Amino acid sequence: MRGAIGVQGRKSEKKCSDKEKALWQKKAEEQAAEIRRLKAEAGRAEKGLAQWGRIVDAILAQMALSHGAEVxxxxxxxxxxxxxxxxxxxxxxxxxxxxxxxxxxxxxxxxxx
Structure with a gap:
C-alpha cells in the first residue's frame, strides 16, 4: 500500500509540475510580448528624440550665428x-x-x- 501511495504521489507531483511548466511558459510568452512592445515603444521614442535633437541643433546654430558665433x-x-x-x-x-x-x-x- 505504501508503495502505491508513493507512486501516486509522484504521478500527482509530475502532473502539477506539467501544469506549472505550462503556467510558467504562458507567463514567459506574456513577458516576451511585453518586452517586444516596450522595445517598439522605445524605438519610436528614440526616433522622436533624435528628430527633436536635430531641431534643437538647428535652432541653437541659428541663434549662435545670428549672435556672431563662428562656424x-x-x-x-x-x-x-x-x-x-x-x-x-x-x-x-x-x-x-x-x-x-x-x-x-x-x-x-x-x-x-
Whole structure:
C-alpha cells in the first residue's frame, strides 16, 4: 500500500509540475510580448528624440550665428534679455550667469561629446 501511495504521489507531483511548466511558459510568452512592445515603444521614442535633437541643433546654430558665433566652434555664448532658463542634461550642457549689468543672462551652450 505504501508503495502505491508513493507512486501516486509522484504521478500527482509530475502532473502539477506539467501544469506549472505550462503556467510558467504562458507567463514567459506574456513577458516576451511585453518586452517586444516596450522595445517598439522605445524605438519610436528614440526616433522622436533624435528628430527633436536635430531641431534643437538647428535652432541653437541659428541663434549662435545670428549672435556672431563662428562656424565650427564647439561652444558659444549668447547674451539675451532676462528670460526663464532651464538646464537640459542630455545632449547639451547649459550654464547661465547674470551679466554685470544684471539685465541680461549669459547662456553658455555646449554640445556634449
Amino acid at each position: 565650427g566652434e564647439n561652444a558659444f555664448e549668447i547674451v539675451l534679455p532676462t528670460v526663464r532658463v532651464f538646464e537640459n542634461g542630455r545632449d547639451y550642457k547649459v550654464t547661465t550667469t547674470v551679466a554685470p549689468d544684471e539685465k541680461n543672462y549669459i547662456i553658455r551652450v555646449e554640445k556634449r561629446e
